[in-house]
Amino acid sequence: MIKFAPQLINLFATLILLLSFAMISQRRIVSLINLFMIQGAALVAASFLLGYVTHQPDLYVSGALTLVLKVMLIPWMLYRMIAKLNVRWDVESLFNVPTTMLVGIGLVIFSFSLALPISRLSDSLAGGSLGIALACVFLSFMMMITRSKAVPQVIGFLSMENGLIFAATTVTNGMPMIVEFGIALDVLVGVLILGVFMFQIREKFDSLDIHNLEALKED
């Protein structure tokens, strides 16, 4: 088990990156939430594995927190939300998918070159995953920019948080507990607020298309 641990961690890291790409190209909102849930699960698996290998109980707590929040509670809230908003089967027309993918690959290369000098220094078991974590952050960032609907933007926001937590887990074996809990609280409250907002936006604009939100501009 221990012998394969670095490979396993790298496997999970790759899975997380792959899921980020899948999210970028996914048009159906309900599938997007599924992908987000799987990404969370991969993150949890990576945390537990690292916790087991490095004998750090903190990582179990952090993994459990992610499990409850990102795999159970938030996806459940999102499913309920899209059911209530009646956008469950919404299909979004995406900005040219192949181009987005190519830009995404460019972002991955950029993140790896940014993280390379640091990864070399890292003696942590999974130091090499810093580049992947950074790539996930940038990919989610890009997803938030290219999507025009509110729900995918929120999922992009959450998936960015996944990338950050993955960075914290693999590079430093988790943040101090109090910070982990604070971040979890912020994410949870943030999703709640965004959920309320979506209903209000829908009420005001009759749609969840963010392109409607373009009245405030510099002329």
Next chain:
Amino acid sequence: MSALFLVLGIPLLGGLVLALMGHRPLARDVNVGFSLGTFLAACVMTAQVISHGPEFVWDKLFYLDALNVFLVTLTAFVGLTTAIFSRPYMRVEQDHGKMNAPRMRLYHSMYQLFGFTMLLGLTTNNLGLVWVAMEAATLTTVLLVSVYRTSASLEAAWKYFILCGVGIAQALFGTILLYMAADKVMGPEHATLLWTGLNDIKAQLDPTIITLAFVFLLVGYGTKIGLVPLHSWLPDAHAEGPTPVSAVLSGLLLNVAMYAVLRCKVLTDGALGNQMAGQLMMGFGLLSVVVAAFFLSRQKDVKRMFSYSSIEHMGLITFAFGMGGPVASFAGLLHMTAHSLVKSAIFFTVGHATQKAGTQVMSEIRGLIKVNPTVGWGLMLGVMAILGMPPFGLFASEFLLLTTAMREQPWAAPFLFMALGVAFASMLIRVLPMVFGDTTLKPLAHPPALVPVFVHLVLGLLLGLYIPDYLNGWYVQAAHMLGG
């Protein structure tokens, strides 16, 4: 120790009490009461720190020194005066049908919680908690900005949330990298995110990691400071939220984000031993000053104009701290204080003016001085102060800043002078007709609370004329820590 407990406990309790009691007329006074309590506790705490020097509280989780204790007092003070101002202001908004009871309840509760998050961010020693507090401050202010539930305010709040969410995520990545650097030096058992702990070992932190960490931290917290090109949420959030919220956003939240950057800069300077952090800050600061000055000249909405002025001033402050050295850092701290006081005073008068005119469009606000001379003079004096006219405090800080810039960074001085000139001319052209001339305004049902305006302006004036010894000592100490 007990004073800090009160400083953090009172606003937190206030948020809960105001959420539970719901909206009744008394809630306005309760809001002021809690803010007053926070301010008094902050004064006591400050007095303790002045007499005993820097101290740790609760197993080093909180740390109070010259740099943060003066910002705590400033935050609690402006929090109190804004609560006083918001009493009649929000009453008029309710009369106009813009607010109802549930929204008032949300407003009051979030106002207190927002104060709590800022004070938490300022006092905590843990850089991870600083991040948590900044994110929580974003969440509370998002609710405050959207409180009118108009399409424009929803749009502003959504943009604010998404942009600052993205921005602040970069800061979290920077924090993780800091922790990694600490991990390398101290080993996984003793690694810490405590600022004092990192400060002790800053010379040993790995320069490669710290360079990348600072870039992420500056971009992240810079979004909250409103540095160009990360500023686009700021004018919308200021213009569409209630005016008391604009006052605390400009006067306080931007300062807290600046404070977070400063703490990180001290660590970076110690680790790198070069000017990288300072040069980045000078670049961002200068760009913000110039871009904001030109955008400012094109605004039609009065609150948008003053929010661009906030970007300009935060740019100046960033530039000052970027130059480094005791004099420039002193100027930066003085500018932070004076800008906070004067800008919130301006927003108070602008709030009354827009209520009287029923619009935020500047060309439709005319002759304030005829309807209400105090508001008119308040706005006029506030604008003179914010433009850096002597003898106000901003003149002193801008003078120090510009003379230092001419000596140490002569390439930047022409840009600064040009931007300040553009801001001066365009703001004066807009504000003069608003204050003088024939009037279009009607009186309001509830008399405005004008004491806060003049208290702020008088303090802003005093800072320009005479800085008391203890305050001076404070600034010198903090500037010494920042400027090395």
